[in-house]
Amino acid sequence: MNAPNPILDVWCELQCPDCRSALDDVRALRERYGDRLELRLRHFPLEKHKHAFAGAQAAEEAFEQGKGWPYVEAVLGRVEEFDRVGESFLVDVGRELGLDAEEFDTALVDGRHILIVDADQAEGKAIGVTGTPTYVIGGERLDGGKSQDGLRERIEEIADRLLAEHP
Secondary structure: OOOOOOEEEEEEOOOOHHHHHHHHHHHHHHHHHHHHOEEEEEEOOOOOOOOHHHHHHHHHHHHHOOOHHHHHHHHHOOHHHHHHHOHHHHHHHHHHOOOOHHHHHHHHHHOOOHHHHHHHHHHHHHHOOOOOOEEEEOOEEEEOOOOOOOHHHHHHHHHHHHHHHOO
């Protein structure tokens, strides 16, 4: 029986400019490993960003509608606009990607994804996440909030090791 693929948790928030700079790394990792590495977006909305909690809920809705990563990339790519416009921007981006904008709107109002976001945030705090982006792979936490330098290489080293252990 094959072992499950290694998991890379990416703790992120959609109003964070540092997370935008991490996108290139995330994209490169997805291209390099494809399905062999499971990339999971984990939510860590920071209190200093007033729209981040809504952004996390919107990202969950996008994953539910099948376009999670494209949505995350689209919002982070226009983080200043998100800052300025706020929650309506989240619905607009969903619409631009062909997602059900009404469903987005409703999800933000009815709070159907709040428990997931809260659980992620609690888990993040419990394992020592203090800022975004933070990566966790193979039990190792890598903090990208201070600097992205060398992080992708470190993640690849760990991923390659885990994949070699579980062919």
